[in-house]
Amino acid sequence: MALLNTLQRELAGLVELLLPASCLLCGRPSASVSLGELCRPCQMAIPPLCSPYCPRCSLPYTAEDGSDHLCESCSRRVPDFSWVAAAGLYDGPLRQGVQRFKYGGQLNLDLPLARMLAQRCESLVRDFRPDGLVPVPMDRRRLRDRTYNQADLLARRLAKIWRIPVASGLLVRCRATVAQRGLKETDRRRNLKDAFVVRTPVSGRRLLLIDDVLTTGATARECARTLRAGGAAEVAVAVLARAPRHGLLIPDNASRSKGGLP
Numbered sequence: 456m457a458l459l460n461t462l463q464r465e466l467a468g469l470v471e472l473l474l475p476a477s478c479l480l481c482g483r484p485s486a487s488v489s490l491g492e493l494c495r496p497c498q499m500a501i502p503p504l505c506s507p508y509c510p511r512c513s514l515p516y517t518a519e520d521g522s523d524h525l526c527e528s529c530s531r532r533v534p535d536f537s538w539v540a541a542a543g544l545y546d547g548p549l550r551q552g553v554q555r556f557k558y559g560g561q562l563n564l565d566l567p568l569a570r571m572l573a574q575r576c577e578s579l580v581r582d583f584r585p586d587g588l589v590p591v592p593m594d595r596r597r598l599r600d601r602t603y604n605q606a607d608l609l610a611r612r613l614a615k616i617w618r619i620p621v622a623s624g625l626l627v628r629c630r631a632t633v634a635q636r637g638l639k640e641t642d643r644r645r646n647l648k649d650a651f652v653v654r655t656p657v658s659g660r661r662l663l664l665i666d667d668v669l670t671t672g673a674t675a676r677e678c679a680r681t682l683r684a685g686g687a688a689e690v691a692v693a694v695l696a697r698a699p700r701h702g703l704l705i706p707d708n709a710s711r712s713k714g715g716l717p
């Protein structure tokens with residue numbers, strides 16, 4: 456029996472070596488895909504964020520030729536973060552990938568998604584020179600149910616790529632909150648008020664918050680507010696995907712396609 460198991464394992468290894476690797480998103484085998492990567496068609500189908508957008512929270516506008524300007528939400532209450540970098544819009548294959556990574560337990564998407572974010576936001580992050588990556592913390596009960604915090608996994612991958620340490624345990628949730636999905640912006644704000652606390656000194660530090668998706672920005676706002684109130688010199692945000700409109704998500708096939716982040 457043991458011999459049979461060993462043979463089976465060796466045979467599986469051999470098949471893996473002989474067959475081309477398949478894309479972690481669409482599953483198509485491709486000679487140009489290396490193990491643990493996304494295929495070129497999937498990468499091409501994930502357009503980067505493009506102007507015009509809000510220079511603060513990266514909310515994209517539908518007018519193709521307008522200039523960048525503060526969105527209504529940022530004009531009303533200026534966020535405590537300086538900018539939001541994202542690998543792309545929360546749409547199409549990126550939306551699929553984030554959902555599988557976040558809810559579907561497909562944890563091996565952490566590396567290709569982190570690589571895409573790192574590559575697309577490289578110069579922005581280098582210029583900012585953060586001294587720590589801060590994953591948005593998950594409350595204990597939710598962490599127990601889901602068993603992993605996707606922001607944490609992402610931050611660990613990004614830390615290796617950018618060689619910036621993860622500031623683990625620096626920011627923690629001090630109380631449970633209800634899920635933000637489906638809440639209006641004002642309710643999201645109320646839900647998160649004083650939900651985070653700074654556990655280690657942040658005075659004078661330049662911190663980059665890491666999360667999977669930015670929707671209304673309420674979570675990032677409250678985290679940044681807490682960090683700045685704790686003395687952080689500057690806070691910026693990097694997410695895998697930026698939702699196209701506050702609280703509203705466009706259909707999967709309505710992708711936009713121009714390049715460049717702020």
Ligand SMILES: [Zn+2]
Pocket residue numbers: 478479480481482483493494495496497498
């Ligand atoms: Zn693919």
Ligand SMILES: [Zn+2]
Pocket residue numbers: 509510511512513514525526527528529530
């Ligand atoms: Zn904005």
